Amino acid sequence: MRGDQSAERTVVVIGEGSLGVTTAGMLASAAIRREGWSLLAPGAPTPPGTPTPPPGRGGVTVVHRLARGNRGLVIATAAIPLHWAEVLDRADQVVIATTTADHESAATKLMALRGWGGDAAELAAGAVVVLTRADPSHPVPSEVVPRFRGLARSTLVVPHSTASSTDPLQQSTVPPAARTAWDGVIQLVGHDEVSEDEMDTQPRIDVRDLFAGQPGAAPGTGPTPFAPARPTRRRGRWALLAVAAALVVALAAIPFVLAGGLPWGQDSAATPGLAPVDPVHGWTSQTEWVSPDIAAGGLPPTVLVAEGTAITTTGDATSPDLTALSTADGEQLWTSPIDGELTAPPQLISWLDQPAVIAATATDLYLWTDLASAERAPSPRTWSFTETGMRLVPGSPVPLLASEDTLTALVLHEGSLRRRSTPSGGRPIAADFEGRVLSVASTGHWWSSDADGELTDGKLLAPPSYGSLPGDILGVAGTTLVVNWSRNNRTTHLAGYDVMDQMDETWTSTVPGRVRIDDFDVAPDGTWATAGTVALDLATGKDKDLGDDWQTVGMAGDRAWSRTDVTDRTGRTTPLPEPVADPAGVPFAVTGTGLGLIVASEAGGPARIYALRPDPDA
Numbered sequence: 001m002r003g004d005q006s007a008e009r010t011v012v013v014i015g016e017g018s019l020g021v022t023t024a025g026m027l028a029s030a031a032i033r034r035e036g037w038s039l040l041a042p043g044a045p046t047p048p049g050t051p052t053p054p055p056g057r058g059g060v061t062v063v064h065r066l067a068r069g070n071r072g073l074v075i076a077t078a079a080i081p082l083h084w085a086e087v088l089d090r091a092d093q094v095v096i097a098t099t100t101a102d103h104e105s106a107a108t109k110l111m112a113l114r115g116w117g118g119d120a121a122e123l124a125a126g127a128v129v130v131l132t133r134a135d136p137s138h139p140v141p142s143e144v145v146p147r148f149r150g151l152a153r154s155t156l157v158v159p160h161s162t163a164s165s166t167d168p169l170q171q172s173t174v175p176p177a178a179r180t181a182w183d184g185v186i187q188l189v190g191h192d193e194v195s196e197d198e199m200d201t202q203p204r205i206d207v208r209d210l211f212a213g214q215p216g217a218a219p220g221t222g223p224t225p226f227a228p229a230r231p232t233r234r235r236g237r238w239a240l241l242a243v244a245a246a247l248v249v250a251l252a253a254i255p256f257v258l259a260g261g262l263p264w265g266q267d268s269a270a271t272p273g274l275a276p277v278d279p280v281h282g283w284t285s286q287t288e289w290v291s292p293d294i295a296a297g298g299l300p301p302t303v304l305v306a307e308g309t310a311i312t313t314t315g316d317a318t319s320p321d322l323t324a325l326s327t328a329d330g331e332q333l334w335t336s337p338i339d340g341e342l343t344a345p346p347q348l349i350s351w352l353d354q355p356a357v358i359a360a361t362a363t364d365l366y367l368w369t370d371l372a373s374a375e376r377a378p379s380p381r382t383w384s385f386t387e388t389g390m391r392l393v394p395g396s397p398v399p400l401l402a403s404e405d406t407l408t409a410l411v412l413h414e415g416s417l418r419r420r421s422t423p424s425g426g427r428p429i430a431a432d433f434e435g436r437v438l439s440v441a442s443t444g445h446w447w448s449s450d451a452d453g454e455l456t457d458g459k460l461l462a463p464p465s466y467g468s469l470p471g472d473i474l475g476v477a478g479t480t481l482v483v484n485w486s487r488n489n490r491t492t493h494l495a496g497y498d499v500m501d502q503m504d505e506t507w508t509s510t511v512p513g514r515v516r517i518d519d520f521d522v523a524p525d526g527t528w529a530t531a532g533t534v535a536l537d538l539a540t541g542k543d544k545d546l547g548d549d550w551q552t553v554g555m556a557g558d559r560a561w562s563r564t565d566v567t568d569r570t571g572r573t574t575p576l577p578e579p580v581a582d583p584a585g586v587p588f589a590v591t592g593t594g595l596g597l598i599v600a601s602e603a604g605g606p607a608r609i610y611a612l613r614p615d616p617d618a
Contacts, residue, residue: 008072010090011189012060014109015097020077021063023097023130027075028064030186037066037073059083060090073190088120093189094127101138103147110151128189129155145603154188157276184273275610276602278581280561283596283612289330291609295320301599301607302345305589306355307372309333310597310609317341324371327591330611334377338366344392358399360392365399365417383417385410393428395476400437402428409437420449430476430499438499444470446503464493464508472517477538478526480506484515494531496541507541521552524589528569530560535571544571554586561586
């Protein structure tokens with residue numbers, strides 16, 4: 001690594017086969033587009049006063065020279081087998097380009113560089129790995145990225161594409177996702193600080209002329225990158241040199257610049273232009289927006305969607321903020337501080353016929369309304385309590401906290417938290433508008449605690465048929481408790497009970513197979529569910545068979561996915577063109593403009609919301 005204070009920075013790309021040249025070309029393109037560098041012809045003289053790097057000895061080849069102000073950026077490739085001594089002499093930054101199939105070879109190179117010690121070890125620690133999965137049979141990026149943890153500064157990942165190639169200097173042919181990806185790469189590897197005054201001291205070409213052409217236009221005919229530009233005081237001979245460089249970059253990178261997206265990407269924490277997981281069919285990896293880190297602490301990362309907003313927790317998990325983002329563009333609408341760590345994920349409920357969010361710490365219950373307010377943050381109503389071990393009960397239509405250890409519950413009724421007793425052996429599952437707390441046991445018995453805090457005697461839920469035995473208490477969806485019953489271990493019945501009407505049985509349904517808690521998935525709006533291998537209307541109990549092999553991997557408002565199929569709430573099932581590669585790539589919500597919202601994280605980092613753009617070809 002050079003020890004001088006040169007105004008020229010050299011990035012050396014190491015990659016097998018053509019990967020090195022491809023990466024160098026794309027770095028040059030991104031540097032011009034994002035950072036305002038001027039592209040000089042290969043081998044062109046560096047700006048006056050800039051030290052000239054020592055000539056190569058066959059191991060490092062300069063591919064592109066760029067200038068900005070009195071600074072220079074050299075992008076070079078290293079030959080294989082590597083000439084480490086020359087890499088050390090020339091490089092200020094090392095980029096390792098590799099596929100997931102060859103990741104061990106890339107890791108070995110980094111370890112070899114580190115083994116030299118001194119400046120070499122420093123180069124290895126600051127290296128950037130550019131990673132792609134070139135074939136479905138190769139390891140997925142999430143399995144490979146941890147291999148470089150501790151070996152390199154950052155690992156940038158993007159799905160590989162085999163779409164038809166185009167000229168990389170025709171910016172109109174490069175998809176926005178690809179541009180964003182390379183912007184992230186150059187931001188990491190080409191870091192430089194130049195003042196605006198300093199930038200104006202160097203004659204430059206107008207990059208709008210360089211990239212203004214139309215695909216397929218013949219050189220020198222019309223507004224193409226190769227058409228002659230009218231000279232100005234800033235251009236002249238620099239434009240001619242840039243045109244020559246454009247031809248070199250095009251020839252080097254044509255095989256790898258893809259119309260549907262480039263085979264490279266960015267670290268999502270640095271440049272959130274692409275999602276870190278493979279999306280389900282119907283969406284691309286390109287994101288419309290990405291949220292701040294979700295502050296989940298030890299809880300599952302939770303996002304609630306209502307009235308065009310995505311609501312989650314941000315900041316410090318020990319005292320987070322409840323934050324509302326616009327689902328259209330990710331703009332922060334409001335944020336509201338919470339004084340303490342949450343003891344359970346926040347929940348979306350209906351309060352006074354309007355959507356509301358509730359959350360609780362160890363000592364306080366919070367309730368937010370006016371969720372779509374963009375003018376000011378809604379002020380939450382709060383209630384304090386001294387009872388220990390209280391947790392929000394998931395799915396309850398009325399805010400309910402309970403502790404099975406102390407057999408105590410707190411229900412929000414008539415503007416106050418009311419204390420109720422719960423039975424030993426029973427699990428609190430919901431509260432109703434009368435302030436009663438309902439508890440259920442695995443034996444099929446249920447109890448109600450009234451306004452006086454007294455428990456009713458345990459009653460047996462009405463069985464769906466004679467001889468049915470209670471099975472799993474599947475959960476509360478909307479205002480319906482769903483319970484699995486079986487008869488002689490041959491027939492499975494699902495029964496729905498109205499928690500707002502003292503467990504009155506509202507419907508029954510006979511379904512194939514045994515439905516357990518892990519087989520029961522409820523849509524976010526609580527109106528339907530998948531139960532085993534059927535789609536179930538939770539208002540009527542009407543079911544629709546989804547096929548013997550159905551197993552839900554994700555749900556949005558009106559859709560559910562298995563590994564191989566997608567269904568709607570009516571049970572109409574359609575095979576997917578390709579299997580779901582990663583359940584994290586299945587949206588939990590779809591916006592009015594078709595964006596698919598997912599929650600994902602990169603290499604074990606913090607989770608964030610990614611708004612995936614729909615695939616126009618799906």
